[in-house]
């Protein structure tokens with residue numbers, strides 16, 4: 001099919017819940033993707049922070065092929081090697097103890113919410129409440145929409161489950177006022193992604209640590225910021241605070257759908273046979289791909305590389321502020337945001353015309369999520385395109 005035919009068929013047969021750009025991607029290789037006409041683009045979106053190793057990394061492809069030939073699915077009625085091996089790897093990486101596998105970020109957060117509630121009932125808290133923050137994004141299921149502190153996502157989908165209270169992000173005074181006997185957990189992204197690339201302050205994290213010492217669980221949603229994206233394995237390592245429950249998804253499977261809720265022993269123990277489950281959870285192919293992703297990240301030193309190159313990119317973006325009305329450049333590692341003084345969606349199209357894929361979130365924030373493998377030369381190339389686009393945008 002031609003690109004135009006694909007778009008037309010999509011408009012006829014898919015539910016129109018995405019606002020796709022008029023671009024059909026047919027192939028990817030490393031930091032680049034190709035459209036139906038064979039045009040090449042630098043991909044600084046990475047499938048929304050999914051393709052940490054870029055597109056079609058040979059070791060991920062090989063792991064998928066090998067596992068697909070051996071066993072694609074068999075259910076959680078039996079023991080399978082790939083989820084067991086991956087669970088151990090995640091436990092070692094996080095210093096937490098046990099893992100529940102599912103298929104997406106929202107499901108990982110659903111599992112976290114259920115762990116929190118069951119743990120709270122066991123400790124005599126009736127009607128447990130979870131505090132979350134404004135600007136957060138935790139997923140699109142009804143439970144995670146209730147957790148998400150942005151009303152626009154739940155418009156038209158009420159009633160939502162009860163038991164969530166939203167507090168202004170990084171507002172410690174408001175948080176302390178909101179905590180009460182019913183507070184079972186506080187859930188947050190250490191670095192908010194969807195909400196516009198806002199890192200938590202050290203003050204907030206220090207306060208969370210105090211609350212954790214008083215028995216309130218900390219749930220860190222690292223679905224977007226985890227696994228090396230911020231220049232550390234987990235974003236919480238920047239703050240010296242460790243969660244009781246950690247959720248992961250996006251980059252974990254190298255592009256295959258997988259999510260994980262990781263918890264410390266005492267919390268994980270509330271899940272007993274029958275408590276929770278997922279037919280596809282722990283799928284062997286997805287788990288084999290994830291193991292390959294973690295191996296490559298370690299073997300190739302990609303986290304240190306992303307930390308250094310992310311810093312370089314942030315410095316270059318910040319320098320653009322001398323020439324263009326850019327409000328702020330924020331973020332860590334390869335999760336960077338450039339806040340404009342006006343709606344910035346047009347910049348995405350201008351960059352696309354010149355061969356660079358970027359993303360705009362929270363209306364005015366250009367979000368950069370290059371693969372962890374991105375080199376300085378590729379950053380320079382992207383910055384050259386971005387500057388061309390900025391010139392047109394402001395002319």
Ligand SMILES: *Cc1c(COP(=O)(O)O)cnc(C)c1O
Nearest residue numbers: 104105106137138139189223224
């Ligand atoms: C993307 C995202 C989710 C939801 O993940 P899905 O796989 O789309 O369900 C949850 N939390 C954060 C922080 C995310 O960025």
